[in-house]
Amino acid sequence: MIITQDYGEVCAVGLKDVEQITCNELKTEPAIVSLAPSSRDSIFEGMIVIASQLGDASRGKKLVDSIERRIEQVARVVSSLGFPKQRVACIEWVEPLMVAGNWMPERVELLGAIDVLGPKTIHSATIDFGQLSELDPDTIIACFVDGELKRLAKSWNQC
Numbered sequence: 001m002i003i004t005q006d007y008g009e010v011c012a013v014g015l016k017d018v019e020q021i022t023c024n025e026l027k028t029e030p031a032i033v034s035l036a037p038s039s040r041d042s043i044f045e046g047m048i049v050i051a052s053q054l055g056d057a058s059r060g061k062k063l064v065d066s067i068e069r070r071i072e073q074v075a076r077v078v079s080s081l082g083f084p085k086q087r088v089a090c091i092e093w094v095e096p097l098m099v100a101g102n103w104m105p106e107r108v109e110l111l112g113a114i115d116v117l118g119p120k121t122i123h124s125a126t127i128d129f130g131q132l133s134e135l136d137p138d139t140i141i142a143c144f145v146d147g148e149l150k151r152l153a154k155s156w157n158q159c
Contacts (some may be wrong), residue, residue, distance in 0.1 A: 001053055006036040038102045038123065044068070071110065078112040086113040089137035092144055096126045100143050113139075 002022065006015045015034045022032065033053055035046040044064040051060020088108050090100035101124040105115035116135040117127070132140075 001031045001033060001050075003033045003035070003050060006034045040071075040103050040106050043103060075110050075112075078110070081112070083112060086138045087116045087136070088113045088139045088141060089117050089132060089135060090115065090141045090143050091132075092124055094144075097129060097132065098124045098126050100124060100141075104143065 002018060004013060004015060004018050015032075018032060018034070022030065031053055033046075033050055035049070037043040037046050044067070047064055048057060048060040051057050051063070090104045090108060092098050092100040092104075099117040105118040108115040116137050
């Protein structure tokens with residue numbers, strides 16, 4: 001089995017590339033499971049799909065249930081601390097400036113903050129620095145995707 005994510009070539013090897021390489025290079029035809037989660041629930045659904053493909057959907061469901069219980073426990077603990085809600089902006093790309101979409105707003109909310117760039121489960125979108133400034137977040141979190149990290153490291157080394 002080959003597991004991939006289908007978000008395009010920036011975030012991962014594209015599904016079409018995986019299918020072409022599989023067709024051209026392998027003598028067998030493995031199952032290809034391509035996931036494109038946009039929320040916490042769709043991440044969990046993908047885990048169950050993988051477990052099903054491996055022949056044990058019930059084990060996947062048990063794993064998801066266990067993770068969901070731990071997430072709920074973390075949310076209760078964070079909530080009980082009573083800290084004021086921080087206004088957070090999660091950025092995953094600098095040029096162009098891209099907000100972290102999909103499941104990131106849910107994660108921020110889970111940790112007791114407000115994602116000023118939301119909304120939940122929407123794919124990453126571009127904004128400009130003026131828009132980010134107007135939102136006036138308390139905290140900006142850099143959660144760069146791999147391609148952006150490599151590009152930034154290369155730029156940094158050229159300085």
